[in-house]
Amino acid sequence: MRHQRLTSICAALLLLTAQPRSRAEITEKRADVTAHLEEVHYAHTAKDSHKQIPPAALWLEPIHGDTQTFAATPHRRYIMMQKNKMFTPHLLIVPVGSVVLFPNKDPFFHNVFSLFDGKRFDLGLYEAGSTRAVTFSRKGVSYIFCNIHPEMSAVVLALATPYYGIADARGVFHLHDVPPGEYELHIWIEAEPQSLLDRLTKQVKISSDSTNLGEIQFETAPQLTGKHLNKFGQPYHPDESPIY
Numbered sequence: 001m002r003h004q005r006l007t008s009i010c011a012a013l014l015l016l017t018a019q020p021r022s023r024a025e026i027t028e029k030r031a032d033v034t035a036h037l038e039e040v041h042y043a044h045t046a047k048d049s050h051k052q053i054p055p056a057a058l059w060l061e062p063i064h065g066d067t068q069t070f071a072a073t074p075h076r077r078y079i080m081m082q083k084n085k086m087f088t089p090h091l092l093i094v095p096v097g098s099v100v101l102f103p104n105k106d107p108f109f110h111n112v113f114s115l116f117d118g119k120r121f122d123l124g125l126y127e128a129g130s131t132r133a134v135t136f137s138r139k140g141v142s143y144i145f146c147n148i149h150p151e152m153s154a155v156v157l158a159l160a161t162p163y164y165g166i167a168d169a170r171g172v173f174h175l176h177d178v179p180p181g182e183y184e185l186h187i188w189i190e191a192e193p194q195s196l197l198d199r200l201t202k203q204v205k206i207s208s209d210s211t212n213l214g215e216i217q218f219e220t221a222p223q224l225t226g227k228h229l230n231k232f233g234q235p236y237h238p239d240e241s242p243i244y
Helices: 001-016 193-198
Strands: 031-041 054-063 078-080 082-083 084-090 091-095 098-103 112-114 131-136 140-146 153-159 163-167 172-178 181-191 202-206 211-220
Touching: 001 202, 054 153, 054 172, 082 098, 091 098, 091 163, 172 181, 181 211, 193 211
Parallel strands: 031 211, 078 098, 091 153
Antiparallel strands: 031 172, 054 163, 054 181, 082 084, 098 131, 112 140, 140 153, 181 202
16 A cells, blocks of 8 residues: 555656656756947048947847846936046946936035936036936936036946947957847947947847857948037136136
8 A cells, every 4th residue: 555655656756757857847058149330430530449439229029028127226326427528337237217326426526317218307516526317217318418528428228128238359259148039239339420320230149059149230430429418508708727
């Protein structure tokens, strides 16, 4: 009797282990994805081999199915510091809904603002040693400036996907742990018009093995040094002896 009971238990265990596993139980093999940003020069423009690729970001938005959660956490704060009349980091990627702190580490005033397509805000004039915060509540690119120092600029990119990478000095993107599937590829390149960036958007398929998306080419035409206006929509006033 006891032998029959043990035999029945073993048979039941074998039957359970033979059942197909649920999706939650299956460990999906994820891919490492790479891509290379390549600048294409116009025929009348000499190629500068020492010129660095401009700051750029690439991200993948799933077309079908679920994606890993990429949401702001209540207690996490991102930092974009102001020091030596510079924003650090120059490019910051955060989940939509994140809080970004803007500490002033310079011994003078700053006035951080963004009045463009992403998050629109004006932190006003604030002194050395103080900090202001902004919640990036919508997806998109926010161009950040200082209303006192025209040489200061930065970018905050708020995303709803965790599958992104920032180009290194050679223009190479590295994305890790991307589940297999179909995605829409988006790219942002500093100083490039949105019309060009829209043309670079395309659908890609990621396999379970490492995936090389190849070269992503973009054109640059000769242009004057870019200048932006202050928060009032006026040119910055030249001042040889600024008070801040």
